[in-house]
Amino acid sequence: MGELIIVNSVENAPEPESHEPQEPQEPQHEVGVGPWEGEWPTGDRWDPELLENGDRRNVLDQYRYWKHDAIVAELDSRRHEFHIAIENWQHDLNIGTVVRTANAFLAKEVHIIGRRRWNRRGAMVTDKYQHIRHHPTVDDFVAWAQAEGYTIIGIDIFPDSVPLETFDLPKRCVLVFGQEGPGLSAEVHDAAAATLSIEQFGSTRSMNAASAAAIAMHAWIRRHVFNQRVS
C-alpha cells in the first residue's frame, strides 16, 4: 500500500452560502494514499485506476484501492437491521448529516419522504455508500414499511411521546425524523407504533434533527449490537 497522507479537518470547510442542494463533493484537501507501490494485487475488488493514480477517497484504510461497488457490496453483507427516514418538505440542511450518521452506524437504508432533492453537503459523499430510497408521500412510505414488516417509530416531542431512554426499540424498525420547524408530520405521527422523545435538560425546546438522529441510531446500536437492555 502507498503511504498514508495527512488529513486536514474536513469539518472546518466553510459552509456554502446558498441553501440550494449541492452536488456531492469529495473533500478538497488531499487525503488517502498515493499510487500502489510494487506488484499490483490481483482480484476483482481492486480498481486499476486507483492503483495507478492513488486513492484520495474519504474511506477507511481497509477499503483503499477497492472499486466502489466492492465497498458497497462488503457493507451490504453486514448492514444492520434498522432503517431511518426523514421528512423533506422544505430542503432541510440536516439531511446530509443524518445520511452520514446512518452510514457510520451502517443503517440498512435511508428513506427520504417528500421532495426528492436534498442538500448533500453534510453527507460528505457517504451517500454514495448508502442505499437511499425516495417516497413522494407519507402514504407511500407507510405502504413500504408495512409491506416489508418494519415497525415505524417516530422520533419527536409530542405530548404522547414516551422516553427513548427507557423504550425497548424493536430490532426490525424504521426510525423517522421530522424537520426543523414543523417536526414530524401528523401523518407519520398517526402511522407510528410509538413516538419517542429524547430527554433534554437545558432551556431549548428541541435539538436539531441531525443530533436527535445520531442519539436515536446509537440507542438502536446499544440495544441490538451491544445487547444493552433498557429498564
Ligand SMILES: C[S@@+](CC[C@H](N)C(=O)[O-])C[C@H]1O[C@@H](n2cnc3c(N)ncnc32)[C@H](O)[C@@H]1O
Ligand atoms: C427542531 S425539531 C422540530 C420541532 C419540534 N417538533 C418542536 O415541537 O419544537 C426537528 C426534529 O428533530 C427531532 N428532535 C429534536 N429534538 C428532539 C427531542 N428532544 N426528542 C426527539 N426528537 C427530537 C425530531 O425528529 C424533530 O422532528
